[in-house]
Amino acid sequence: MKTKKIDIDFENSIGPWLGRTGKMVDYFFQESFNAIGLDLTKEQMIVLKKLTFQDGLNQNELAFLTLRNKSSLTRLLTKMEKKNYIFRKQSKEDKRIKNVYLTKYGKDIYNKTKPVIQNLITTMEQNISKEEKQQIIKIFKKIQTNFSSSIEHI
Amino acid sequence: MKTKKIDIDFENSIGPWLGRTGKMVDYFFQESFNAIGLDLTKEQMIVLKKLTFQDGLNQNELAFLTLRNKSSLTRLLTKMEKKNYIFRKQSKEDKRIKNVYLTKYGKDIYNKTKPVIQNLITTMEQNISKEEKQQIIKIFKKIQTNFSSSIEHI
DNA sequence: GCTCCTTAGTTGCATATGCAACTATTTAAT
DNA sequence: ATTAAATAGTTGCATATGCAACTAAGGAGC
Numbered sequence: 513m514k515t516k517k518i519d520i521d522f523e524n525s526i527g528p529w530l531g532r533t534g535k536m537v538d539y540f541f542q543e544s545f546n547a548i549g550l551d552l553t554k555e556q557m558i559v560l561k562k563l564t565f566q567d568g569l570n571q572n573e574l575a576f577l578t579l580r581n582k583s584s585l586t587r588l589l590t591k592m593e594k595k596n597y598i599f600r601k602q603s604k605e606d607k608r609i610k611n612v613y614l615t616k617y618g619k620d621i622y623n624k625t626k627p628v629i630q631n632l633i634t635t636m637e638q639n640i641s642k643e644e645k646q647q648i649i650k651i652f653k654k655i656q657t658n659f660s661s662s663i664e665h666i
Numbered sequence: 667m668k669t670k671k672i673d674i675d676f677e678n679s680i681g682p683w684l685g686r687t688g689k690m691v692d693y694f695f696q697e698s699f700n701a702i703g704l705d706l707t708k709e710q711m712i713v714l715k716k717l718t719f720q721d722g723l724n725q726n727e728l729a730f731l732t733l734r735n736k737s738s739l740t741r742l743l744t745k746m747e748k749k750n751y752i753f754r755k756q757s758k759e760d761k762r763i764k765n766v767y768l769t770k771y772g773k774d775i776y777n778k779t780k781p782v783i784q785n786l787i788t789t790m791e792q793n794i795s796k797e798e799k800q801q802i803i804k805i806f807k808k809i810q811t812n813f814s815s816s817i818e819h820i
Numbered sequence: 821g822c823t824c825c826t827t828a829g830t831t832g833c834a835t836a837t838g839c840a841a842c843t844a845t846t847t848a849a850t
Numbered sequence: 851a852t853t854a855a856a857t858a859g860t861t862g863c864a865t866a867t868g869c870a871a872c873t874a875a876g877g878a879g880c
Contacts, residue, residue, distance in 0.1 A: 522715070522783050522787065525787045525790070525791065526787075526790060526791060526794075526799060526802060526803065527691060527786065527787065527790065529802070529803050529806040529807075530684070530687060530688055530691060530806070531688065531691070532733060532806075532810065533684060533806045533809050533810055534684055534685065534688040535733050536809070536810055536813045536814075537681060537684060537685070537809075537813070539813075539868095540813050540816070542868085553835065553836075555835085555836065555837095556835095561676070570858080570859095571858070571859065572857085572858060572859085579686060579689050580836095580837080580838095581837065581838050581839080582858075582859065582860090583837080583838070583839080583840095583859085583860070583861075584836065584837045584838070585859095586859065586860055586861085587835095587836075587837085587860090587861095588835095588836075588837095590860095591835080591836095606845075606846070606857095606858085607844080607845060607846085607858095608844065608845050608846070608857065608858040608859070609845095609857095609858060609859085610858080610859070629676050632681065633676065633679045633680075633681065635812055635813065635816045636679070636680060636681065636809055636812055636813065637679065637680060637809075637812075638808075638812045639808055639812065640680075640805060640808055640809070644801070644805050644808075645680060647798070647801050647802070647805070648680060648683070648801070648802055648805045649680065649683050651794060651798050651801070651802045652683040652684070652686075652687045653683075654792075654793055654794055654798075655687050655690070655691075655790055655791075655794070656686065656687055656690055658789055658790055658791075658792045658793065659690045659691070659693075659694050659789065659790065660690075662694070662789045693838095696838085707865065707866075709865085709866065709867095724828080724829095725828070725829065726827085726828060726829085734866095734867080734868095735867065735868050735869080736828075736829065736830090737829085737830070737831075737867080737868070737869080737870095738866065738867045738868070739829095740829060740830055740831085741830090741831095741865095741866075741867085742865095742866075742867095744830095745865080745866095760827095760828085760875075760876070761828095761874080761875060761876085762827065762828040762829070762874065762875050762876070763827095763828060763829085763875095764828080764829070
């Protein structure tokens with residue numbers, strides 16, 4: 513007897529849920545920035561955030577911390593430098609390295625994102641209990657571990 | 667007394683976990699396709715999947731189902747049409763509408779992705795119990811609801 | 821039947837991204 | 851010291867994406 517399940521059950525796995533939810537977060541993020549006239553993308557915000565916590569990181573470190581290809585980071589920084597959010601400075605010890613710093617303006621911009629981010633968190637985590645939050649983060653950690661251990665040995 | 671917490675607690679919210687995990691999934695996905703020489707992106711695969719379940723969808727419907735801007739879908743389809751995975755056909759009832767169909771080759775390609783997707787699910791959901799899976803999906807649903815209701819009334 | 825509004829799809833412009841090839845610089849090896 | 855290998859960053863080429871302006875076609879109102 514032939515079953516009607518002619519396809520694998522991808523739709524009920526975690527993947528699509530993750531993808532769709534992520535898209536909605538991204539969309540809401542950009543929407544919020546645009547709404548208050550912030551000339552900023554989520555990706556640029558993440559760079560500003562990392563630099564706020566540790567100014568002067570080099571591009572390699574920034575790329576690693578933001579899970580980004582170094583070429584992608586190069587271009588991201590070029591745009592941010594043009595907008596005067598950050599500036600690059602060649603290291604004196606090792607001329608290959610460029611350290612990246614926030615400008616005063618970049619700091620201002622980052623401060624302006626704070627209420628937006630706060631609002632995003634509030635909106636997103638509405639009706640979600642502390643336990644659920646812990647649960648989901650625990651599961652995220654597991655998934656990341658699963659992929660890390662799987663990708664390493666390739 | 668001044669607290670040391672000078673920044674909002676974005677890092678411990680769900681957002682970054684979601685973003686990073688999503689990136690890893692995407693990376694693993696692409697890696698897997700490339701590994702077996704499949705000339706396909708995750709996005710193209712999703713289109714193939716939707717068409718597998720319902721051949722002949724029009725572009726508007728496809729864009730909606732895949733959470734994509736219609737212009738983005740246009741270009742995605744153009745590339746897929748060039749690779750002969752799908753073809754467009756103008757509707758006779760309404761000449762504005764283009765229905766999209768899988769080619770024989772497109773079906774073959776989609777079938778080849780199945781083991782890859784199966785492997786992705788297996789890898790990703792390793793050590794994750796049925797209960798956890800239900801939990802995480804339930805929370806994803808909540809987040810999506812939160813954003814939907816929030817975006818609507820803008 | 822003509823005008824206006826709406827809808828489906830396309831295109832220009834801007835962003836982000838990965839891979840691979842390239843340059844410049846540093847370090848290791850002989 | 852000179853050569854070879856490794857490292858940091860950039861660039862070409864390809865993909866995907868959203869917004870806004872556009873074209874073509876359908877539908878409503880008169």
